[in-house]
Amino acid sequence: MSEGNASPPVLELRNVSKTYQIKQGMFGERKPLKAVNDVSLSLQRGDVLGLVGESGCGKSTLAKILLGLEAPTSGEVLVDGEPIGAQNRRLLARRIQPIFQDPYSSLNPRKSIRDIISLPLRVHGIGDSASQDKAVREILDVVGLPSRVMNSYPSQMSGGQRQRVAIARALIMKPEVVVCDEPTSALDVSVQSQILNLLGELRREFGLTYLFISHNLAVVEHLATRVAVMYLGRIVEEAPVGALFDEPRHPYTEALLASVLTPEPDLGVPDTHLGATYPNPIEPPTGCHFHPRCARVMERCKGVAPQLTSDGEHSVECHLYGQESGQAVA
Amino acid sequence: MTRTADTLLEEIQGPTPGQMLRKRVFGHQGLLFGVAVLGLLLLVAIFAPLLAPHDPYAQDLLARMQPPVFLGGSWEHPLGTDHLGRDYLSRLIYGARISLLIGGFAALISGLIGTAMGVAAGYFGGRVDMAVTFLINVRLAMPVVLVALAIVAVFGGSLQVVILVLGFLLWDRFAVVMRSSTLQVRSREYVTAAQAIGCSTSRVILSEIMPNIVNNLIVVVTLEMAHAILLEAALSFLGLGVQPPTPSWGLMVSEGKQMMLFEPWLVAIPGITLFVLVLAINLLGDGLRDVTAPENRS
Ligand SMILES: Nc1ncnc2c1ncn2[C@@H]1O[C@H](COP(=O)(O)OP(=O)(O)O)[C@@H](O)[C@H]1O
Ligand code: SF4
Ligand SMILES: [Mg+2]
Numbered sequence: 001m002s003e004g005n006a007s008p009p010v011l012e013l014r015n016v017s018k019t020y021q022i023k024q025g026m027f028g029e030r031k032p033l034k035a036v037n038d039v040s041l042s043l044q045r046g047d048v049l050g051l052v053g054e055s056g057c058g059k060s061t062l063a064k065i066l067l068g069l070e071a072p073t074s075g076e077v078l079v080d081g082e083p084i085g086a087q088n089r090r091l092l093a094r095r096i097q098p099i100f101q102d103p104y105s106s107l108n109p110r111k112s113i114r115d116i117i118s119l120p121l122r123v124h125g126i127g128d129s130a131s132q133d134k135a136v137r138e139i140l141d142v143v144g145l146p147s148r149v150m151n152s153y154p155s156q157m158s159g160g161q162r163q164r165v166a167i168a169r170a171l172i173m174k175p176e177v178v179v180c181d182e183p184t185s186a187l188d189v190s191v192q193s194q195i196l197n198l199l200g201e202l203r204r205e206f207g208l209t210y211l212f213i214s215h216n217l218a219v220v221e222h223l224a225t226r227v228a229v230m231y232l233g234r235i236v237e238e239a240p241v242g243a244l245f246d247e248p249r250h251p252y253t254e255a256l257l258a259s260v261l262t263p264e265p266d267l268g269v270p271d272t273h274l275g276a277t278y279p280n281p282i283e284p285p286t287g288c289h290f291h292p293r294c295a296r297v298m299e300r301c302k303g304v305a306p307q308l309t310s311d312g313e314h315s316v317e318c319h320l321y322g323q324e325s326g327q328a329v330a
Numbered sequence: 331m332t333r334t335a336d337t338l339l340e341e342i343q344g345p346t347p348g349q350m351l352r353k354r355v356f357g358h359q360g361l362l363f364g365v366a367v368l369g370l371l372l373l374v375a376i377f378a379p380l381l382a383p384h385d386p387y388a389q390d391l392l393a394r395m396q397p398p399v400f401l402g403g404s405w406e407h408p409l410g411t412d413h414l415g416r417d418y419l420s421r422l423i424y425g426a427r428i429s430l431l432i433g434g435f436a437a438l439i440s441g442l443i444g445t446a447m448g449v450a451a452g453y454f455g456g457r458v459d460m461a462v463t464f465l466i467n468v469r470l471a472m473p474v475v476l477v478a479l480a481i482v483a484v485f486g487g488s489l490q491v492v493i494l495v496l497g498f499l500l501w502d503r504f505a506v507v508m509r510s511s512t513l514q515v516r517s518r519e520y521v522t523a524a525q526a527i528g529c530s531t532s533r534v535i536l537s538e539i540m541p542n543i544v545n546n547l548i549v550v551v552t553l554e555m556a557h558a559i560l561l562e563a564a565l566s567f568l569g570l571g572v573q574p575p576t577p578s579w580g581l582m583v584s585e586g587k588q589m590m591l592f593e594p595w596l597v598a599i600p601g602i603t604l605f606v607l608v609l610a611i612n613l614l615g616d617g618l619r620d621v622t623a624p625e626n627r628s
């Protein structure tokens with residue numbers, strides 16, 4: 001994958017941060033909430049980057065930044081090497097499309113399936129209505145829906161069918177990157193695997209690049225080529241999927257993996273057995289943000305924030321692997 | 331490909347939202363009654379020149395205050411005549427025009443103002459929202475009737491002045507309801523999806539948000555229409571609304587009030603029509619709310 005001067009990554013984040021100012025109480029002062037804190041990531045064409053972390057760690061905020069729906073407070077997002085700040089939103093829309101979590105909320109209940117799926121074509125003025133209809137029929141077939149659903153409404157469809165419609169809408173303009181924000185979390189367990197399989201097939205068929213967000217490691221295991229683990233706005237570990245599952249380094253990744261091995265990992269938020277609850281992101285813990293919940297916490301973790309260390313493909317942000325500590329205690 | 335097989339098993343079930351709406355509309359008696367009465371009054375107003383047996387302005391001082399037929403009057407004046415001998419039925423028929431014109435245009439003007447403000451506040455939030463909320467509070471601090479009285483007293487009463495005054499005073503409920511409806515809908519993922527597709531802000535608002543809040547808008551339109559009609563009647567009753575000899579129902583009540591003890595029907599007839607019109611509009615609004623609400627739940 002890293003062949004020196006290959007083409008630039010399809011998608012690259014450079015030191016991206018997003019800080020919300022949260023007002024507490026009626027006259028309370030505004031406090032900064034670092035929803036995304038200095039994140040750098042890159043996706044090569046055809047990659048599926050799984051982004052995993054508990055609810056509230058900043059995954060959706062990161063997705064919105066990629067889609068150009070939120071401006072980062074600092075840092076840069078590059079698509080094919082070009083910063084998206086400079087790109088027209090409409091051009092960006094043709095390259096990056098989202099699939100959201102809740103198919104009951106992501107389809108406008110007042111519109112027919114035809115209108116929903118053809119909206120991107122109409123907004124971008126692609127083709128006339130006959131060719132748009134044809135494109136809708138084709139994409140419906142691709143996502144496994146019969147073309148007669150064109151005249152149906154979202155309320156007449158099941159969750160899985162709706163999510164297929166959302167996928168069709170995302171793919172109809174042949175984007176390069178699809179940002180899937182928890183695309184199966186709201187679906188029945190039996191339907192989840194159908195949608196995951198479909199996303200896998202589509203990726204192969206169209207050479208798509210995915211950012212696949214989930215709070216559950218088990219969901220990304222079969223689809224992802226790389227996995228990034230996020231905690232309180234930071235990427236604490238990133239590795240190829242095999243390496244991450246076989247030899248996780250960060251204690252948080254270990255805890256997430258342990259939770260995947262519980263009998264029914266698909267049901268809701270994984271129980272991380274982490275004891276202490278998820279911290280308040282407005283007042284994150286000092287030093288390593290994870291230290292109050294870490295099973296292997298050391299004295300210096302409480303005061304000093306760990307630096308990112310990387311051996312080629314596998315990077316981690318933890319004092320256990322820091323240069324200063326020298327040896328890995330894995 | 332096997333993909334198709336998966337979902338063909340699950341059939342598309344149930345009627346379309348349009349079919350469901352139609353079914354609920356025809357099962358709602360209040361709504362049907364409201365539509366029927368309002369439709370009838372609308373036809374009466376439009377075809378007033380054809381329906382009215384007499385010129386509503388024509389005085390006949392020899393035939394003053396003749397009683398309606400059911401009180402022993404003649405069919406020449408089915409609802410009798412007023413203190414100037416004008417045919418009461420004809421004035422009532424032309425009065426429907428005034429009430430509906432004022433109700434309709436006042437609701438249209440205030441609806442445009444209030445919807446624009448409310449939707450902008452809900453969609454953009456932040457400073458826009460603060461400014462709109464401030465304006466709403468300023469408006470709510472003003473007593474409508476007193477302000478209307480003052481303006482009409484200064485500029486004189488006429489149909490246009492009354493419409494403008496009410497239109498610029500009654501937008502508060504539109505703004506409040508549209509603001510909260512927009513807030514609710516704007517965070518739905520289909521709005522985010524439309525933004526990610528590259529839709530312009532106006533397209534997102536008009537095509538994604540408005541269709542999902544228009545039912546609330548219609549309910550407020552009916553409320554404010556009834557409100558404006560009653561206010562016009564009140565202003566006219568106080569002599570500060572539309573001016574005589576215009577046949578307004580409020581004015582008819584006012585003109586009849588001196589004779590109320592001897593000829594109570596002079597007040598009762600326009601009073602009852604006013605009541606029926608406002609009742610019909612309110613039933614229509616209630617019915618529309620009932621009929622359109624279930625779709626929001628899914
Ligand atoms: N528009 C916003 N304003 C203020 N805070 C926000 C906003 N969006 C998200 N947040 C906060 O940022 C943090 C990350 O949220 P989010 O990205 O939705 O997390 P995730 O998708 O991982 O569950 C949360 O603490 C959330 O409360
Ligand atoms: S830096 Fe310390 S507290 Fe943080 S994860 Fe590593 S060992 Fe645990
Ligand atoms: Mg999220």
